[in-house]
Amino acid sequence: MHNLLKTLLLTVGLFSIQSLHAEDVLSVDDAWVRAVPPSSTVTAAYMKILNSSDVAIDLIGGSTEAFKTLELHQTVFEDKMAKMVKQDKITIPAQGMTELKPGDYHIMLIDRQVELKAGDSVELTLQFSDETSQTLNIEVKQAEMPMMHHHKH
Amino acid sequence: MHRTFIVSSLAFMTFLALVIGYFFILPVLQPTESHGINGMLPKPQIIAPFELTRHDNQPFDIDTFKGKWTMLFFGYTHCPDICPMALSILRGVKLGLDEQYPQQTENTQFIFVSVDGKRDTPAQLSQYITFFHPEFIGATGDATQVNTLTRQLNIVYMALPEQDNGNYIINHSSSILLVSPDAQLIGRFSTPHDIADIIQRYIQMRQFIEEDNRA
Numbered sequence: 593m594h595n596l597l598k599t600l601l602l603t604v605g606l607f608s609i610q611s612l613h614a615e616d617v618l619s620v621d622d623a624w625v626r627a628v629p630p631s632s633t634v635t636a637a638y639m640k641i642l643n644s645s646d647v648a649i650d651l652i653g654g655s656t657e658a659f660k661t662l663e664l665h666q667t668v669f670e671d672k673m674a675k676m677v678k679q680d681k682i683t684i685p686a687q688g689m690t691e692l693k694p695g696d697y698h699i700m701l702i703d704r705q706v707e708l709k710a711g712d713s714v715e716l717t718l719q720f721s722d723e724t725s726q727t728l729n730i731e732v733k734q735a736e737m738p739m740m741h742h743h744k745h
Numbered sequence: 746m747h748r749t750f751i752v753s754s755l756a757f758m759t760f761l762a763l764v765i766g767y768f769f770i771l772p773v774l775q776p777t778e779s780h781g782i783n784g785m786l787p788k789p790q791i792i793a794p795f796e797l798t799r800h801d802n803q804p805f806d807i808d809t810f811k812g813k814w815t816m817l818f819f820g821y822t823h824c825p826d827i828c829p830m831a832l833s834i835l836r837g838v839k840l841g842l843d844e845q846y847p848q849q850t851e852n853t854q855f856i857f858v859s860v861d862g863k864r865d866t867p868a869q870l871s872q873y874i875t876f877f878h879p880e881f882i883g884a885t886g887d888a889t890q891v892n893t894l895t896r897q898l899n900i901v902y903m904a905l906p907e908q909d910n911g912n913y914i915i916n917h918s919s920s921i922l923l924v925s926p927d928a929q930l931i932g933r934f935s936t937p938h939d940i941a942d943i944i945q946r947y948i949q950m951r952q953f954i955e956e957d958n959r960a
Contacts, residue, residue, distance in 0.1 A: 629876035674919035694830040
């Protein structure tokens with residue numbers, strides 16, 4: 593009994609450390625999903641991901657109920673074209689920040705399952721290479737104007 | 746005596762023609778050196794006839810350009826990043842012109858040409874383009890019709906293989922083109938796009954051409 597309790601406490605302890613770790617190391621700022629016409633089934637999510645740890649961490653994927661598929665992409669400009677290049681991961685450098693923004697890294701959201709308009713929010717879970725994940729509520733926005741500052745997650 | 750007069754007159758006239766040519770005609774033929782506006786073509790390029798269909802089923806052809814300045818962008822409605830970005834930029838340009846240049850905004854139009862005629866019907870385009878601005882125009886057509894326009898404007902695009910979910914991506918040129926009211930390509934705004942910068946360069950290019958036409 594004593595041993596079981598010890599194991600239990602240890603497990604709970606480790607679990608809290610694990611989630612604490614996720615909260616502390618990575619944070620997401622200025623996240624938004626682009627509002628697109630009602631007829632569109634694809635769009636993209638953008639955000640800043642900050643890594644306060646001493647090791648690089650990769651964003652490796654994610655999921656949302658609002659879209660069937662989620663892919664990591666980068667728009668690159670070459671051969672006179674804007675090219676969409678699928679990424680296996682997007683690296684957030686140690687003690688650094690990676691910005692997912694229009695015309696660059698973005699999370700492509702494919703096959704919309706629900707109606708979305710500006711002002712709505714999308715619940716999105718991001719998976720990271722350190723085996724942590726983060727669930728965000730991201731606002732849908734239309735504007736190309738400078739983004740409003742979001743609360744940190 | 747008579748002959749000498751003719752020869753010297755010819756010589757003088759030739760000299761005069763050279764002087765006029767050097768100081769007046771050459772600068773007009775080579776506005777590169779004089780306009781110095783980033784993105785403006787060294788000289789306007791005449792656009793040859795083409796036939797496309799607008800989102801409201803009206804024809805989009807060479808006559809659509811007549812009498813208006815046109816900002817042209819090429820893309821497709823299933824485009825996740827660059828097209829909505831460019832169209833939002835163009836929305837910003839439109840709103841900025843409305844506010845700062847009411848005279849110029851009156852005869853400025855914005856046309857989005859789809860390079861994905863397979864999926865982009867006029868009806869699909871209609872829902873898409875008016876979302877960005879009710880006055881924006883969408884245009885579509887089959888590949889041959891689209892290529893008649895894209896090839897002469899140096900716009901390139903390439904569809905990637907279809908994925909399991911049936912979706913496919915099209916890589917395409919991301920420049921915004923400026924066409925004059927006499928259907929000539931005037932300028933090319935390449936990425937990265939900035940609303941204020943595009944407005945400023947558009948007004949400069951337009952003034953330059955309009956002054957040039959008056960001269």
